[in-house]
Amino acid sequence: MATCPPYPTNPPRPHWWQRGWVRYGALTTLLAISGLVILALVREQTGTQGFLVGLGLAVLPVPLLMAAFRWLDRVEPGPWRNLVFCFAWGACAAALIAIIANSFATRWIATATADPAGADTLGATVIAPVVEESAKAAAVLLVFLFRRRDFTGIVDGVVTAGVTATGFAFTENILYLGNAFGTDQLTGDSGFASVTAATFFVRVVMSPFAHPLFTVLTGIGFGIAALSTGRHHLRRALLPLAGLLLAMGMHALWNGSAAFGEYGFLAVYGAFMVPCFGLLTWLVIWTRQRELRTVREELAVYVMAGWLAPAEPHTLASMHARRLARQYARRHAGKQAARAVAQYEAYATSLAFLRQRGRKGRAGPDFAVRERELLDALWHRRDVARPALDHAARATAPPPVAPWPGYGTPGSHAGYGYGYGYAAAAYAGYGYAARPGGFAPVAPYGGYGHGHGHPAPAAPAFTPAWVPAPSSAHARSRPAYPSAHPAPHPPLPRRP
Template identity: 80%
Template sequence: MATRAPYPTPPAGPGDGLLHHPHWWQRGWVRYGALTTLLALSGLVILALVRRQTGTEGLLVGLGLAVLPVPWLTAAFRWLDRVEPGPWRNLVFAFAWGACAAALVAIIANSFATRWIATATADPAGADTLGATVIAPVVEESAKAAAVLLVFLFRRRDFSGIVDGVVIAGITATGFAFTENILYLGTAFGTDQLSGDRGIASVTAATFFVRIVMSPFAHPLFTVLTGIGFGIAALSGERQRLRRVLLPLGGLLLAMSTHALWNGSSTFGPYGFFAVYGGFMVPAFALLTWLAIWTRQRELRTVRAELPAYVLAGWLGPAEPFALGSMRARRMAREYARHHFGGRPAARAVARYEACATSLAFLRHQGRKGRARADFVLREQELLAELWRLRGLARPALEYAARATVAAPVHGAPPPYGYPAAPYPAYNPYRT
């Protein structure tokens, strides 16, 4: 009689025994090198263009002021992404694309289009208005959307839903706004230098108040609409091709329309800006913030609902679905590992385990909804193998976090899944 293995055998790595010989242009280092070179050149050109318009002193002043909202905007999007954190390289790419490539395209295209309209119509003032309300929204939102599209196409495993779309779009727009603010603030400073204005009544102070204090979320708000379109498309099945095309386009058009409304607010009369700001921008920002937080909580519920199947199969411990569905328990598990199992490397291992388990839950959810991709089985095997490799550190930490965070169940009520009512026995997935 054959004996059963004491634990589920981790699957072999993908492509074992197969030799692949990609062409030189398909190699990762070639692609990364080409992309890095493109972004670096775009950044240098942007730097030269801004410096030519603002001067060296204006560039430095604009840079110092424009950087102020960047850390907290980035931190806000990173906080939103904590359930299934994407790799840092995607965020760095998104910010660099927005600050360099998208900003360069916008500066060149907007300037060319505005000059062409002014020449064709002999109306420079009308050309400026048309450029701000029509040309700029189309050009800028398209340039920023390109970053979301690239991540959606080439980092598909890291793009699984609405939160991923919101985060990539928001970080891209944060980078774009950073460069644009340098230009506006540097130009305002140069104007003050020529006129001799100083203090709170200066053009620099007014520009800082409007762009940095009142509306640092403006560009992220516009582009997040595009990200939501891509995020919903990511939740669609591969056979729903029309849906996967129309949803991102609809989000992009909505982003362009919102951007055009914001840019055109100054043409609605002396109080047009404040009417659009208070009547549309602030409520839209609040609504999208609520949607993003609600989506994050929904992701945690998905984790708690999908992972018990892997507990029954022996891949996860009984308390892990509960712990992995709580951000407090996750943080506590990382802290426990850091203090008891080897410092920061142990904490990073637990964080990696949490991320893989979350990806596994989302993958299973898509499969159960009939939206599995062609690489479903391969991806599931990769995630299970990584979980099994890290289980020695992660499982005790998560079990501790479950015991420490769960509330005592009401007498007579069913406990939450994985509730550690008694000390954990030695783990045995085939225990009857």
């Protein structure tokens, strides 16, 4: 006797400590308590006036560093809450851990060796790098584990680590500059000859990138681990550890440069720190350009399926064109339209990276679901985003150059555009336009340029592969989806 399958049961309700608001509340409370404690400790060591002076001077490099890391993250911008968490962790939790652990370790070494001067040197060159880099790496680890969807490569690791280190350096600069101001108050020094001016020049002018440079090495290790396949578990564990060890070593070299003689600091700064900073800057910019190339290459399959317009992969692969599209939307349709265009660009970039991970065998079990979510988000923003992207494509496209006269009006030239065989309208096709000396009839996706001669050939008929089912709440208001879609999952390499 045949039996019907049982009805699906509801998933068990999570325990109270597993709820999202409980986790967010606990994390916010932890960071707030850490901030209050670190505020009290710094104020106790520097005094009220020293704290205010240190705060005013230490905040100066923060906007520049944050803008630099945000610029690196513009290709696939992560959520602001991740950056806020990283900065707060570095400024509050990591700084508190460093102050307590460094003070305790230095006092213990001084008591054990009866050499306070040697204890200070050992604490600065050995204890401080290990404690501080480990405390900052904890934020990168938390984002890597619990915000895995937002952590997909080297750039994400660099941004996460750099913002965390920026917050840590902000608190540390308050402490150093406040203590320097207190010293000047006792000695009566002022102006450029003061300890405050010297400390400001060394920490804020010469080396605002020092702490971010150290911790970025840890972030690169996590970023490479994020690019590794799931089968290489040992590699995924060792790469972040290797980056952390490099960060500790560079930090120890920087702190110990004062013990290398009169010109030891300048020698380490010029021969080691500046070249490393230039090399890492080149690396992250090269990685950013490679991400833009990935966007252009991976989105082509969605153009063939009808989800994207022919010129959109090239437009989305140019940061200049993206900015033009947002400006056009803001100027003609307001801030909401500009926000929709920015979301369209972000979703398209995430879709390209998702497709690349699937093609390289790094797709997770939620690949098809995530792809549907991104395509659905793109499709329902296309009416707002497409005119802006059209404008950006036309503004950034090189002018067509015709080597010889074309067919049609005497003396005219044939113009070649972009597209996949549709007539010239919003986009240019490879075909010919319909009227001599004029524009071709409007097709689903036309071309940019003018053409002469025959009408464009009809669009090829696709076999429907997948059509997402819109939810019932918006089923009537949503536009029809394309009749074709790439394979729900790209072919993955077989395991040997």
